[in-house]
Amino acid sequence: DIVLTQYPDSLAVSLGERATLTCKSSQSIFYNVNNKDYLAWYQHKAGQPPRLLIYWATIRDSGVPDRFSGSGSGTDFTLTISSLQAEDVAVYYCQHYYESPRITFGQGTRLEIK
């Protein structure tokens, strides 16, 4: 199975500053037939179900603020929050679907306010 490793495990960022979260795959999840990276990002706040933020590595889901952006390709991916807001405190997970239905998630990055 493909293993996703997220860095760092936890991150503290000041309000208004940029937060950069990384997800590294054990093998490429880019499919050259359709030129797509099979990666999604989720936000999981305490006491709530997870929320889809990004799919196909870079596409923001409907209603997701534009301060959230996804980038990367192949094995290395980044979720960037351009200007951290208090409501962004959460655990963030990456998830691949390259070998669907053998879907796996990263272990998560906990984001806090400094």
Next chain:
Amino acid sequence: EVQLLESGGGLVQPGGSLRLSCAASGFSLSRFAMSWVRQAPGKGLEWVSGISSSGSNSYYADSVRGRFTISRDTSNNILFLQMNSPRVEDTARYYCVKDRRESPGPPYYFDNWGQGTLVTVSS
């Protein structure tokens, strides 16, 4: 508005059985793949099982294959997860999740999640 409401969680003994249900509204189960994703206490997310939009194909993580069965009732728009011979390590909150894509294939990524139902496996 899409809503997913899980039920059926609780305390079950190892080797027992439990059936989880997920009542879906705002869309038809016959149009979207559905999955169950779980989160053990203090742990991350784990995909457990999925079913294609046609219902013809069901999929399982290695950790539950042969013990859990996913199914659905399209007449009532309800998704199920039958948990047989549960183990202590199956203790988790189980989320019912809807695929983002309207596609006949396997699940990919999930745009709607229920609140989850808590399953505790303990003697």
